[in-house]
Amino acid sequence: MCLAIPAKIIESKDDNMATVDILGVTRDVSLDLTPEAKPDDYVLVHAGFAIEVVDPDYALETVELIKEMPEMAQVGMVS
Numbered sequence: 320m321c322l323a324i325p326a327k328i329i330e331s332k333d334d335n336m337a338t339v340d341i342l343g344v345t346r347d348v349s350l351d352l353t354p355e356a357k358p359d360d361y362v363l364v365h366a367g368f369a370i371e372v373v374d375p376d377y378a379l380e381t382v383e384l385i386k387e388m389p390e391m392a393q394v395g396m397v398s
Contacts, residue, residue, distance in 0.1 A: 323363035323370060324385070325378035331358055339364060342382065 326339035326348070335350045341364060350356050353369040361378035362369035 323365040325361055325373060325381045326364045326369070327378070328356055328358050328360050328362060328369075337369065339369070342385065 324341050326341040326346070328337045328339050329345065330338040331350075332338065332347070335354065336347055337350050337356065337358075338345055339348050339362065346364070346367075348362075348364050349368045350362075351368065353362055353372055356362050356369055356372050361373050361375050363371045363373055
């Protein structure tokens, strides 16, 4: 099963890349599919790409649901 995880953009980088925070872990992801995304935005991340900018309330609610299911959080961090 593939899952997109909400992440907060911490820093924009060159070449349409950004550093994001996903459940307390930082990763670099591509913003090629979401060029409008900027620091402090929440995005859904799948396979190293931010695929959609999402509402902060939705993102935080989803993160809380993921935290309630630790097995999902571990799977989401494996990429």
